[in-house]
Amino acid sequence: MTPVTAEMPMVVDRQGPSGTHRLFAAGNDAGLAEHVQTFGALPSHGVDARLIDVVEASGLTGRGGAAFASWRKIAATVDARSGAPLARKPVVIANGAEGEPLSFKDKALLAHAPHLVIDGLLTAARAVSGGQLFIYATDAGLPAVERALAQRHDSRSVRLVAAPETFISGEASAVVNGIANGPALPTDHRRRLSESGFKGRPTLVLNVETLAHMALIARYGSAWFRTEGSDRDPGTRLVSVSGPAGDRLLEVAGDAGLGDVLSSADIDTSSIQAVLVGGYHGRWVRPMDYRLSPTGPASHTVRPGAGVVHALPDSVCGLETTAQIVGYLANESAKQCGPCMFGLPAMARVLNSLAYGGRDPQLVRELGRLSRMVTGRGACHHPDGTAQLVGSALEAFSAEVAAHLAGTCSKRMGRRS
Amino acid sequence: MSETLHIDWTRCDGRGLCTELLPTLLDRDDWGYPLAKRATNGDRSNVAVRPAHSEAAREAVHLCPKMALSLANQVAGFGQ
């Protein structure tokens, strides 16, 4: 589509923050005054459907996990609106549910930069001529947003909705279902949300961090956004880093090196045996010479998902850790879809057996068989994500698998028979 | 135009009536749920139906006690 040239619709009357310190540039607990002082007011001119071209030129992708091109989602919502017989106003939802236990960046963003998220929501709403607007977040995120909304006059149409603390509550159709009907369970994906979502209306669900980036792109343009990151992964992203040194929230350039991310979080990479990237639906990798990017060859890149990096210290068995995670994921299945409801507990049992003493070499084959069986067979990607995690664990911890099957575990010497 | 048989996993109860009506397209998995014998682009919730099986597929849609099946000419669905 249109490259951004001098024709750019935004009024760029000030410089955006330089470097990767963008989303929190207004400081901790930023109120409206600090927010406006740092970023300037949201431009009143040019923030409309023309924004779609600017977002496309920026290369912004969703920061909630799937890394879908944001402009496409917005454009699909606009198309659905003009195609609909009654031309019903689209619904726009800022998704801050963040059910992933290893992720805390959305909570931090809502707590410290709520005005940026609200700006982003208003920006997206203007791009699609939206009607009803929602911010959906767990209890931890709501008070700051409530205070922020009370400070401003341009956001009266925004409603806050509390999300339950479940793993799956942030899945886009679960978000729509939760707000419209109560239970935050995924629904069948026969129809796109952009065509028929909240109460049958065209619905746009965007992650809160995605919206915060859009609020800055609306102000400073796509070229500014691309001054950090790479062509395949422009801009910055928030990363929740966890591990032996505790939790650290970072904002890093797109396409960042995994080793650099760990060092920035003060993690001594020599004491780390593997890293889980992308969260519980993500991928274990070792060693550290990967780059975080939603696209690129799997041999050198690992998808950041919702920006989760979890470092596993040398002293811990990766198979045991993964077995615990898969047990959790099996429990968090919304138990609507057979293959997920039965398949995930079956996978958890087999992996548990492998992690805690089973020595039958068929266990590995059985995990592969079950993974193939559940993949692609749910209303949401919960089975697929779980299968991906298990597959990556078998690969990254192949030496441990061999040791376990031989009756030893390098991490738990003397404990196993 | 080729059709696809969409399985709504949130409705299906896995008793397997459809797998009996469409043995060329569907197997049963470990728990009785319909398992596409061939996946199109890894998608096993939207099963390609060749014209020869169109009639049987229509019957399955009609007879599924949970109204979990539907036929469409193309598939929608955002990844997320």
Ligand code: SF4
């Ligand atoms: S695939 Fe699993 S988690 Fe997703 S909707 Fe179905 S039962 Fe729920």
Ligand code: SF4
């Ligand atoms: S007939 Fe319907 S409910 Fe029964 S297994 Fe097939 S899709 Fe599921």
